[in-house]
Amino acid sequence: MKRLGYRKSRNGCLRWVGIGAEATDKRALINNYVATTDPFPYFSRFLTDLNKTETASGWISDLELMHHYTSVSYQTFSNSSVGQKTLQYDVPREALSYSFLLHQILAFSAYHLAYLQPECRHVYLMQAAQHQNDAINGMRGTLLGTITPTNCNALFASSIFLTLSAFATYPSYEKHNPSFSPIDSILDIFTLTDGMSVILRTSDEDLRKGPLREIFIRGAGDATPTTVEATLQPLFDRLPGLSTQLTEIGALEHEGKYIIVNAIIALSKCIAKVSTVNAMSAPVEFRAVFLWPIMMSTDYLDSLRQRQPAALVVLAHYCVIVHLADAFSGWDALGRADNVAHGDDWSWWPKGAAGQHGSCNAYCSLTLTAACG
Known part of the structure; x- marks a missing residue:
């Protein structure tokens, strides 16, 4: 078989340079296509571009975050003993089957610790951002499929924690980022909340019968x-x-x-x-x-x-x-x-x-x- 000819260049073989450029162009086209066809654009504002050298979330730090959630953080948005029991036991149990919920719980706990321990704020915020990225990517994959009676509970719980975490993300931004806009940030949260509400609208009956049903218990006076x-x-x-x-x-x-x-x-x-x-x-x-x-x-x-x-x-x-x-x-x-x-x-x-x-x-x-x- 005739050998392919080539000419040397200071920048390498011209034939392979051309092939590499063509592949790069194709990858750029694919990335642009994915960006313009994202079915869940409201997630993008809550993803953090992390420096890989800074991400440090080991199993010990994850245990710390889960311990903090199950002992402290779960109490911060329910005043009902029944609701708190669900948040403390049933939600983490559900997270064992859905890693995106587990990651979002850990992110929420890390945001809480960042507030409670300002001297370690940067470390906890890095952990929160890393876990929230993993949670969002997991939720995207699940939402691309079908919302079922089985996965709707984890999706619903994740949407609540994600929205609360989104609020928690912004309070100190105006101190560290001169271009921070509180109005734009809350608009992002509004868009996220509306996007996540589809889970409740499509799965209301299943949620009220599922493992998190205690959250939906109503007291006297509803009639x-x-x-x-x-x-x-x-x-x-x-x-x-x-x-x-x-x-x-x-x-x-x-x-x-x-x-x-x-x-x-x-x-x-x-x-x-x-x-x-x-x-x-x-x-x-x-x-x-x-x-x-x-x-x-x-x-x-x-x-x-x-x-x-x-x-x-x-x-x-x-x-x-x-x-x-x-x-x-x-x-x-x-x-x-x-x-x-x-x-x-x-x-x-x-x-x-x-x-x-x-x-x-x-x-x-x-x-x-x-x-x-």
């Missing part, structure tokens, strides 16, 4: 409407007049008024629903934090992206709920900061409401700052 939860009553009373107030100060544009009014109505309905449905697993503030993003419209999200003042005012009122939920958890699972907004006529109430319970929440105060300029 008939009850009064609004006392902690949310001041906010609930204020919302009906908010659109009128915004109109009076000229913050509502005619073409966008319908969008803002609907967002305010959705927030009122959210508070009423979590107060009426007496779920024992989590306090009403936590359930409201998760529910409103599912109820809001894409038009309202677009208004937030455009930094429309009226949309930001509504968001600031939602952040009062976030702050109340954070006060229950006892750690910055939902984020906080000491930045204080400059006061416009409409900004005093959310700041004051949050201030009654401690330092103003990061998203509340920073959002108001962005709106005021």
Whole structure:
């Protein structure tokens, strides 16, 4: 067989250089295709590009994280003994069959330890990012298939931990990243929450019969409407007049008024629903934090992206709920900061409401700052 000819080059054999370039071009095309056809784009904002030399998660550190979760962290978002039992025993047991849930539990625990031990913050945040990357990649693979009565429980639990971890990721970013935007970050969380809600919508009946069913137990009072939860009553009373107030100060544009009014109505309905449905697993503030993003419209999200003042005012009122939920958890699972907004006529109430319970929440105060300029 005739031998292939070649010419020497300072950069190597020209024939093989050409083949390598062609392969590189093909890989780039494939990567671009995958990027543009990602069925779960809401995950990408919560993946961290880790330096391989920095990733250090051994079995001893993983045991520390699991021990911390089963002894401490599980208590931070349920005030029910039944719900806490499920979070402490049943969720980790389910994680033994689904590694993505196990990784997300460990990530959540690492975020908690990063808050509790600031001197070791970097180490725990690295562990959290590594486990969360593994969890998201595992969830992607499972969601590409079929959501079944068997895997829906692990997917649902993972989505809850992922959303809480997403909130926990951001609180200190404004201290370390000058380009940090609290509004963009919370928009990412809203998109994630809405994307994850498909698991609950498609598997509600299976979840209520599955190994995590205790989370969905309802107490007395579900049959008939009850009064609004006392902690949310001041906010609930204020919302009906908010659109009128915004109109009076000229913050509502005619073409966008319908969008803002609907967002305010959705927030009122959210508070009423979590107060009426007496779920024992989590306090009403936590359930409201998760529910409103599912109820809001894409038009309202677009208004937030455009930094429309009226949309930001509504968001600031939602952040009062976030702050109340954070006060229950006892750690910055939902984020906080000491930045204080400059006061416009409409900004005093959310700041004051949050201030009654401690330092103003990061998203509340920073959002108001962005709106005021």
